[in-house]
C-alpha cells in the first residue's frame with residue numbers, strides 16, 4: 001500500500017486549490033489517463049457549497065455523526081459544510097497545499113495518508129467522497145483498506161463512500177456490455193494531473209460497482225448497503241461492522 005505524502009513540487013491539485021483560494025480564480029487543472037482522453041477538473045467544483053453538491057454527498061453529510069474523519073478532503077468543502085450544520089470533523093489529505101488551503105479556510109486539517117498507520121484515531125463516521133473509493137487504488141488493495149478501516153472505526157461507526165460503476169463506458173447500443181473478463185477490473189484506472197507547470201506523478205484510482213465492493217468488504221466482516229443513488233451509475237454506500 002502506498003503511504004506516501006505529496007511534495008509541493010508534485011501537487012497540482014493542491015496548487016490549483018491554493019491558487020483559487022488566494023485569487024478567486026485558477027487556471028486549468030488538466031487530467032491525463034492512459035484509458036481516457038485528456039480532461040479537466042473545474043477548480044470551482046472543488047469549492048462546491050452544500051447546495052451545489054450531488055445528492056449522495058448531501059445525504060452523507062446529513063448522516064455523518066460523532067467524530068467525523070473527512071478522508072482526501074481536498075479544499076475542505078465537506079468539512080466546511082459540516083461545520084455549517086454544527087458538526088465537527090477532522091480533514092486529512094496527502095496534498096500539502098490542500099491542507100494549507102483548508103487550514104486557511106478554518107478547517108481542522110492534517111497532512112496524512114489514510115493508509116499510514118502513524119495516523120491514528122477512532123472515528124464514528126469516515127467520509128470518502130467524490131469517488132472516495134478512488135483512494136483504494138486497485139481491487140487488490142481491498143484487504144489493506146478493510147484492515148485499515150477497522151483500526152480507524154470506533155465501535156458502532158461507519159464509512160460513507162461514493163463511487164460509480166464504470167460499466168456504462170462499455171455498453172453497446174443494444175444495451176449489452178462488452179467486457180473483457182480476462183482483463184483487469186474495468187473500474188481500475190490511472191490518472192495524472194497537471195496545473196500550470198506542476199505535473200504530479202501518475203496514480204491508480206478505483207471506481208467500484210456496489211456488488212464488487214460489497215463482496216470484497218464482506219470478507220472482512222463489513223456489512224454494506226446503498227444509502228443513496230445518483231443519476232448516472234453512481235451511489236453512496238455505507239459500510240459498517242457488527
Ligand code: SAH
Nearest residue numbers: 046072073074093094095113114129130135
Ligand atoms: N473530497 C474532496 C477531494 C476529492 S479529490 C472533494 O470531494 O472535493 C481526492 C483527494 O484525495 C485529493 O485531494 C488527494 O490528494 C486525496 N488523497 C489521495 N490519496 C489519499 C490518501 N491515501 N490519503 C489521504 N488523502 C488522499
